[in-house]
Amino acid sequence: MIMLRYAVYRFFTMLLTLLVVSVLVFVIINLPPGDYLSNQIAELQASGQSAGVAKAEFLRAEYALDRPMWEQFLIWIGFWPGPHGFSGLLQGNYGWSFEFDRPVSEIVGDTLWLTVVVNLAAILFVYAVALPLGVLAAARSRTWIDYTSAFVGYLGLATPNFLLALILFYYGHQYFNLPIGGLMDPSFEGEPMSWAKLKSILIHLIVPTFVIGTSGASAMMQRLRANMLDELGKPYVETAIAKGMAPSRMLTKYPLRVAFNPFVADIGNLLPSMVSGSVLVSVVLGLQTIGPTLLTALKTQDQFLSAFILMFVALLTLIGTMISDILLVMLDPRIRYEGREA
Amino acid sequence: MSALLSVRDLSIGFGTGESVVTDVNFDVEAGQTLALVGESGSGKTISCRAALRILPRAAQIRSGTITLNDSKGTAELMEISEREMRSIRGNRISMIFQEPMRSLSPLHKIGNQVSEVLWLHRGASESQARTEVLEQFERVGFPDPQRAYDSYPFEMSGGMRQRAMIAMAMVAKPELLIADEPTTALDVTTQAQVLGLIKELQRETGMALILVTHDLGVVANMAERVVVMHKGRVMESGPAAPILTAPAHPYTKQLFDAAPEIPDQEAVGLPMPSEDLILQMKDVSKTYTMRASKGWQADKAIHACRGVDLNLARGKTLAIVGESGSGKTTAARIALGAELPDPGGEVLFRTSPNEDPITVHHMTRAQRTAFQRKAQMVFQDPYSSLSPRMRVQDAMTEPLEIHRVGSTSEQRDKAAEMLQRVGLNSDMLKRYPHAFSGGQRQRLSIARAMMLDPQLIVCDEPTSALDVSVQEQILTLLENLQDGLNLSYFFISHDLAVVARIADEVAVMRRGLVVEQAPPETLFYNPRHPYTKALIAAQPEPDINRPIDLKMVSLGAGSPDCWDEAFRFSDTVIPSLVELEPGHKVRCHV
Numbered sequence: 001m002i003m004l005r006y007a008v009y010r011f012f013t014m015l016l017t018l019l020v021v022s023v024l025v026f027v028i029i030n031l032p033p034g035d036y037l038s039n040q041i042a043e044l045q046a047s048g049q050s051a052g053v054a055k056a057e058f059l060r061a062e063y064a065l066d067r068p069m070w071e072q073f074l075i076w077i078g079f080w081p082g083p084h085g086f087s088g089l090l091q092g093n094y095g096w097s098f099e100f101d102r103p104v105s106e107i108v109g110d111t112l113w114l115t116v117v118v119n120l121a122a123i124l125f126v127y128a129v130a131l132p133l134g135v136l137a138a139a140r141s142r143t144w145i146d147y148t149s150a151f152v153g154y155l156g157l158a159t160p161n162f163l164l165a166l167i168l169f170y171y172g173h174q175y176f177n178l179p180i181g182g183l184m185d186p187s188f189e190g191e192p193m194s195w196a197k198l199k200s201i202l203i204h205l206i207v208p209t210f211v212i213g214t215s216g217a218s219a220m221m222q223r224l225r226a227n228m229l230d231e232l233g234k235p236y237v238e239t240a241i242a243k244g245m246a247p248s249r250m251l252t253k254y255p256l257r258v259a260f261n262p263f264v265a266d267i268g269n270l271l272p273s274m275v276s277g278s279v280l281v282s283v284v285l286g287l288q289t290i291g292p293t294l295l296t297a298l299k300t301q302d303q304f305l306s307a308f309i310l311m312f313v314a315l316l317t318l319i320g321t322m323i324s325d326i327l328l329v330m331l332d333p334r335i336r337y338e339g340r341e342a
Numbered sequence: 343m344s345a346l347l348s349v350r351d352l353s354i355g356f357g358t359g360e361s362v363v364t365d366v367n368f369d370v371e372a373g374q375t376l377a378l379v380g381e382s383g384s385g386k387t388i389s390c391r392a393a394l395r396i397l398p399r400a401a402q403i404r405s406g407t408i409t410l411n412d413s414k415g416t417a418e419l420m421e422i423s424e425r426e427m428r429s430i431r432g433n434r435i436s437m438i439f440q441e442p443m444r445s446l447s448p449l450h451k452i453g454n455q456v457s458e459v460l461w462l463h464r465g466a467s468e469s470q471a472r473t474e475v476l477e478q479f480e481r482v483g484f485p486d487p488q489r490a491y492d493s494y495p496f497e498m499s500g501g502m503r504q505r506a507m508i509a510m511a512m513v514a515k516p517e518l519l520i521a522d523e524p525t526t527a528l529d530v531t532t533q534a535q536v537l538g539l540i541k542e543l544q545r546e547t548g549m550a551l552i553l554v555t556h557d558l559g560v561v562a563n564m565a566e567r568v569v570v571m572h573k574g575r576v577m578e579s580g581p582a583a584p585i586l587t588a589p590a591h592p593y594t595k596q597l598f599d600a601a602p603e604i605p606d607q608e609a610v611g612l613p614m615p616s617e618d619l620i621l622q623m624k625d626v627s628k629t630y631t632m633r634a635s636k637g638w639q640a641d642k643a644i645h646a647c648r649g650v651d652l653n654l655a656r657g658k659t660l661a662i663v664g665e666s667g668s669g670k671t672t673a674a675r676i677a678l679g680a681e682l683p684d685p686g687g688e689v690l691f692r693t694s695p696n697e698d699p700i701t702v703h704h705m706t707r708a709q710r711t712a713f714q715r716k717a718q719m720v721f722q723d724p725y726s727s728l729s730p731r732m733r734v735q736d737a738m739t740e741p742l743e744i745h746r747v748g749s750t751s752e753q754r755d756k757a758a759e760m761l762q763r764v765g766l767n768s769d770m771l772k773r774y775p776h777a778f779s780g781g782q783r784q785r786l787s788i789a790r791a792m793m794l795d796p797q798l799i800v801c802d803e804p805t806s807a808l809d810v811s812v813q814e815q816i817l818t819l820l821e822n823l824q825d826g827l828n829l830s831y832f833f834i835s836h837d838l839a840v841v842a843r844i845a846d847e848v849a850v851m852r853r854g855l856v857v858e859q860a861p862p863e864t865l866f867y868n869p870r871h872p873y874t875k876a877l878i879a880a881q882p883e884p885d886i887n888r889p890i891d892l893k894m895v896s897l898g899a900g901s902p903d904c905w906d907e908a909f910r911f912s913d914t915v916i917p918s919l920v921e922l923e924p925g926h927k928v929r930c931h932v
Contacts (some may be wrong), residue, residue, distance in 0.1 A: 003768045235445040241396055242439075243433035243459050254447050318894070336446060 002336060007326055014318050017117060021314045022089075026073045029303050029310070035065055036098040036301045063096060064303070074078065076307070089311070095304025099296065104308050110291060112312065114183050115275065119316075121205050123270055124279070125213035126220055131263075134224030139251055150225075153218035162284040165211045169285070172207055174261040179204055181286035208285055212278045216270060224263060230257035257331075264328055268321030275313050344411050345369035346550050347435075347461040347518055354397070355389055363389050363406060363574045367548035367725035371566075372517065373515065375544065375551040375648045377565035377582070378598070379558065381809035382780070386554050393419055393552075394431050404462060410434065411840065412517040414916050419519055433463040436511035440523040442503035446495040463514050475513055481546075482509045483539060499533035500666075505539065511606040512543060519544075520552045525560065530836060531899035534880035537563060538892045540720070543669035556809060558601050559882025562586050569788030570594050586886045600659035600814040601884050602839035604866050611861025613925025614655050614847040618695045619832045620798055621654040621677060627685035628672050628854075646915070648854040649682075650853045654661050654799070656695070659824070659831040661845035661862075663838060663877065664801040665899075669854040670834045674800050677832055678717055679703060679710075691717070718791035722803040732785060734761075735771040739795045760789040764819060788819065792827075805840060812862075817844055838881050842866055847925075850874050853902070854921065860926040870928045872898035872905045 004142040034042075037060050060066050064075050064082045074080030076095065078088025087093045095102035106284070133153075137146045172178035183204050187196040231237065232255055240250045279291030290309055297306035329335050347370045354362040363385040368435055370376045380386040391397055393408050410418040417426070417855040423863050431437075436459075439445040446455060456478070457471035457588065466474070479487035482505045482608040518921040521540065525533035529876055541564060544551055554565055561568060561582065568586070568673040570593065584688070589595045604820055628647040647669045654660040675681040677689055679702045690699035693716055700709050706900055738757040742748060748756065758768035764785040775783055784804060791799055801820070805813040821844065823829055835841050841848055842862045849859040850873065857872040871874045876898025878893040897904065908930045911917060919927040 070611075101626070235439050235441055236447045238396060239439060239445045239455075239510075240447075242394060242431050242437040244428045244462050245431055245458070246428060254450075257449050258447070332449060334496055 003326075003330065006329055007011070010322050010325055012102065014322050018311075018315065019319075022077060022311060023073065025307055025310045025314065026076065029307050030069065031174050031302075033302055037065060039096070039301065039303055042310075059098070067328045074145065076304070082255040089308075092336050097297070098304055099300045099302040099305065104305050107293065107305065108308065108312075111288050111290050111293060114275055114287070115291070117201070117285060118183070118205065118208055118278065118289055119271060119275060121209040122216070123267070125209045126270065127214040127263075129217040131212070134221040134255060135228060135251065137221065137225040137249070138228030138232060138255075141225070146225075149221065150222060151248060153221050156214040158216035159214075160212050161278075161281050163313040164214065165207065165281055168207045168211060183208075183289075208278075208281065208287055211285070216273070220263065220266065223268060224259060224304035227259035228255055229257050260333055260336070261328060264324050264331060267324040267327070271320040272313060272317045274318065278280055343598070345375075346372045346412055347552075347594050348409050348411075349389065349393070350394055352389055352392060352738070353404040353593045354385070354392060354693045355399055355404050355495075356398075356402075356776050361574060364572075364886070365927055366406070366571070366576055368569045368576070369581060370550050371519065371550055373548045374567060375553060375565050376569065377561040378552060378554045378565045378569050378571060379556065379561055380571035381597075381811065383573070385570045387522055389554050390522065390554055390569075392660075393520065394435055395419065395427055396431075396437070405916055408517070409828070417627070420594075425613055430462065432459050434516050435518045435520065436514065436516045438504070438507050438511050438519065438521045438524045441527050442507055443495075443527065444502050445507055446494055446717075448492075452493050452495060452498070453492070456506065456513055458513050459501065459510060461663070463588040465576075465882060474508070478509045478513045479506075482506075482512070488904070488929075499532075499538060500528050501552060504528060504532075504536050504828070507679045508536075512547070512549070514847060515547065516549065517551045518552070520554070521541045523556070524553070526557070529824075529837070529874055530755065531665065531880040531895050534882070534890045534892060535899075537882070537890065540564070544590045549555075556585070557882060558597060558810075560885035562884050562886045563882050566815060570597070570737075583886055585798060586884065596655050600811040602810075602814070602817075602837075604839050604842050604878060604881055605863065606647045606867070611863035611865075611925065612846075612860060613660060614653060614654065614660070616655075618656045618692075618885060619653050620691040620692055621652075621832065622688075622699070623650055623652045623677060624688045626673065626676055626689065626777065627684040628651045628681065628687075629670075636677075645854045645913075647676070649686075650851075650854075650856055651919075652849060652856070652859075654798075654830055654832060655846075657824070658846040659833050659844055661833040661835060661841040661848045662851055663835055663841050663848055664851035665836060667853075668851040670851050673851070674719075674832060674834050677702070678719060678800055679713065687800070691798070693930060705834070711745065715794045716796050717798040718794065718796040718899045719800045719802065720784075720787050720791050720804045723807050724780055724787055724827045725807070727787055728783060728790075730775055732774075733771070734773055734775065737775075738771070738793055739824075741790065745794060747794070756793060757789075760792050761786075761855065763792070763823070765815075779812075779813060780808050784808060784812075784816050785819065788816075788823070792823070794798070796829070798830045798832065800834070802834045803836065804833075806835070806837065813840070820844065835881075836867070838877055850877065855916065855929060856927075857909075857929045858927065859919065864923070864926050868926070870922060870926075872909055874898070 023237040037056050037145060041053055041056045044056065047101055051340045062083060064072055065315055071080060076088050078086055078090030097104050100107050137149045140146055145312065169180050173180050184197060186220050188200055190196060237250070237255055240254050278289060279295060282289045282291040290312065292310045297309060349366060349368050352363060352366040353361045354363040364390050364606065368376065378386040378390060388397065392403060406420070410417045410419055410430065414434060417430060420428070427929060444451070453475060455474065457468070460466040460471040460474060476487045476491060479490050484490040484505060484607050490506070498506070512564070522842060524540070525536050528536060528751060537560065540551065553560070555561060565582045567580065568582050570577045570591065572593050577593045578589065585594065588599060623631065624645055627645070627649055630644045630646055632642040632644055650673050652660060656741060662673060664670045664671055672681065676683050683689070689702040691702055691713060692699045700713060702713065705713060724737065735754065735757055738760065739753040742753045742756065747753070759772060761768050761770060766782060766785055778786065805816050808816060817840065820831065833841070839903065845862050847859065848862050848865050849856045851857065852873045858869065858874045859863065865874065869878055876895045879894035884888060917929050917931045919929050920932055921927050
């Protein structure tokens with residue numbers, strides 16, 4: 001009951017935060033002087049092409065860029081009628097990309113969920129690697145296991161991702177016949193989902209997951225190891241040993257549970273750092289994720305496209321923090337029952 | 343028949359260093375209580391932990407045998423495999439630790455943690471274990487076992503947690519319980535109740551007990567046999583009565599001499615003089631608001647101090663006694679100006695008898711600087727109150743630098759002089775705090791507080807982290823300094839015996855209120871308030887003929903509702919302090 005109430009409450013605060021974020025995104029994107037169209041118009045006028053100017057002027061009116069800022073914002077969100085009535089993010093109209101001359105939804109379409117898939121895979125990888133290694137390194141601290149995992153971990157932290165990507169591609173292709181670049185075989189692009197396509201995607205995911213996840217995994221491993229070591233020195237661990245518990249069970253039941261909290265709290269922070277961190281990797285690996293598109297959009301002041309992508313990343317982050325908050329409440333009774341009468 | 347547990351020639355050391363435990367021998371008979379007594383570093387804890395092989399990683403057992411001989415058979419505890427050891431831990435020998443606050447996992451329900459013992463050793467199912475654990479909870483005195491079963495440790499008080507620990511240790515019905523300072527972290531009245539509980543359970547089950555403690559009072563109340571340890575060696579051992587009444591070994595004698603006692607002779611104390619007051623607290627209250635965790639609940643007001651009126655005359659010592667949460671530390675913080683009292687309260691400070699008083703909470707910048715030079719503090723924990731990265735010299739001269747007193751060489755001379763004053767050598771100035779023992783560090787803290795030639799020193803439990811013999815030295819030092827420099831002390835403590843020795847006037851606090859106030863002689867001989875009586879009764883005395891009077895303790899330490907009509911108070915109805923005889927005030931309805 002407490003949980004449900006908290007989840008609902010947390011969901012509404014998330015919506016509120018999203019609204020604030022949308023204002024920020026919009027303001028920041030409009031901070032540099034001019035917009036895509038006014039830049040274009042200026043350029044066209046300088047070269048004397050009046051036909052193009054007319055088209056650009058038409059687009060300006062069409063997308064309400066000639067209106068005051070606050071109105072533009074409300075129209076973009078969908079709170080205010082634009083030239084074609086209510087037609088904003090809320091109504092499912094993501095706007096027009098001037099750079100690509102296509103609707104935003106068409107450009108981002110596939111890449112949206114591919115981004116989610118790549119980053120989810122990376123996060124799962126981070127947890128799957130960091131959890132056992134971190135615990136092991138703490139339980140066997142100052143032995144060769146600890147030193148080896150620390151060495152590999154620091155290596156992972158220190159190697160630039162794109163370099164790692166290139167190396168893995170070369171050897172992965174040479175020895176395991178892993179595909180190079182892309183997120184699926186080119187023949188599947190635009191095809192409906194099928195088993196063969198899924199398999200192709202999964203095989204293509206191996207290298208990107210590894211590349212994007214390595215540094216996160218080694219950082220998290222070190223943190224978990226440090227947390228575990230702190231916990232291992234606490235008296236309740238001694239109590240558990242004095243009860244007659246076997247070491248492995250004791251480790252997972254007591255100190256790990258306590259050391260796990262910061263781990264869970266990290267889910268929210270992991271998402272955005274992965275998305276922004278994976279831009280370069282995506283460029284190198286030729287992944288059709290949202291990162292490279294965002295880069296282009298920001299460079300050309302393609303405002304609807306960049307605003308939409310930023311909103312999307314913000315949404316991912318907010319969902320991530322919401323999930324970790326709710327998980328924390330579930331995991332930690334101290335948060336759950338704070339203030340309950342003893 | 344051989345003893346239940348016999349330890350023979352036990353030696354333990356760390357790394358390549360000298361042994362910290364050397365040739366220790368002792369036996370525990372079935373059903374008997376053995377007290378392992380000693381000061382910190384005596385090796386008492388490590389030798390009893392060796393029985394369960396719960397030792398720090400670096401410790402190695404160099405020689406000796408520990409034999410367990412109970413109804414389930416004989417086991418050589420030094421030789422059996424780790425797996426066999428696990429089946430003994432918690433099952434045939436169990437252990438209780440010092441800090442109930444931290445000895446239970448904060449994230450698991452009490453019931454789960456206690457039942458685990460039965461799951462491990464009896465293969466009990468969840469519901470079987472639950473029934474047994476609930477019975478055990480009933481036995482250790484939980485008012486509502488069901489509720490305790492489903493509670494988390496942080497929802498319980500320290501005493502209740504220690505009861506849960508005891509339940510955990512007892513649920514598998516071991517024949518030997520090792521209790522490592524089980525009551526040291528508890529308030530004195532709670533300590534009395536927990537000790538009473540352990541004794542009662544022992545009578546019921548016939549279990550043997552090894553009690554590790556530094557407190558001779560606890561020993562006198564509990565033990566049948568005593569082993570006195572010092573620097574890893576056994577100094578004296580034997581039945582409790584002769585050792586406690588006529589100790590043979592000089593070290594044991596020394597321990598007894600150091601243990602402060604509550605006086606029980608009739609004496610009439612002189613009330614605190616009412617002239618030349620250095621510090622006056624007038625109607626000081628402090629209310630903290632605890633933000634409600636849920637938006638729809640009202641914020642909760644916590645009254646840390648309620649209408650505290652205290653006077654401290656120049657050159658005298660005023661002590662505040664109370665349990666944790668009684669508001670004594672808050673009162674001291676307000677007196678030093680570290681905390682603002684609620685409107686209406688006032689603290690006055692007089693530098694000299696004829697001067698106008700300074701109102702501590704409405705000072706100009708210049709007044710504040712002057713006040714800070716005149717009022718200093720000595721803290722409870724000498725280990726964390728000195729920066730480990732500063733040389734003694736720098737820590738000592740820092741106050742002088744802040745207040746720009748004297749040249750660098752004058753500051754150094756002053757530091758050297760102060761060190762000698764507190765009984766340390768001035769050639770220790772270049773050292774770092776880690777090179778000092780607990781007692782020496784507390785001397786350093788005192789020396790540091792003295793650097794600015796203060797008139798008032800607030801001492802917040804300055805001896806509670808120290809061994810008794812060291813405590814004795816520190817108290818003597820404080821007395822000498824007071825005599826020599828006409829210092830005034832505002833002394834906070836939970837230990838009545840310490841207070842009895844050093845104070846000129848004692849105020850007993852309970853739930854933010856001063857419930858009784860008198861010179862120590864009057865207070866200890868003629869306590870009127872049930873809470874004061876409970877505190878005195880709960881103080882374990884190193885005298886085997888004066889056991890703790892548990893009835894008195896539970897009566898006075900309980901909630902104010904169970905006190906005699908005359909003393910009761912609630913949030914709204916609070917009786918006022920009544921002066922029964924000159925200088926003896928009690929909060930009661932007349």
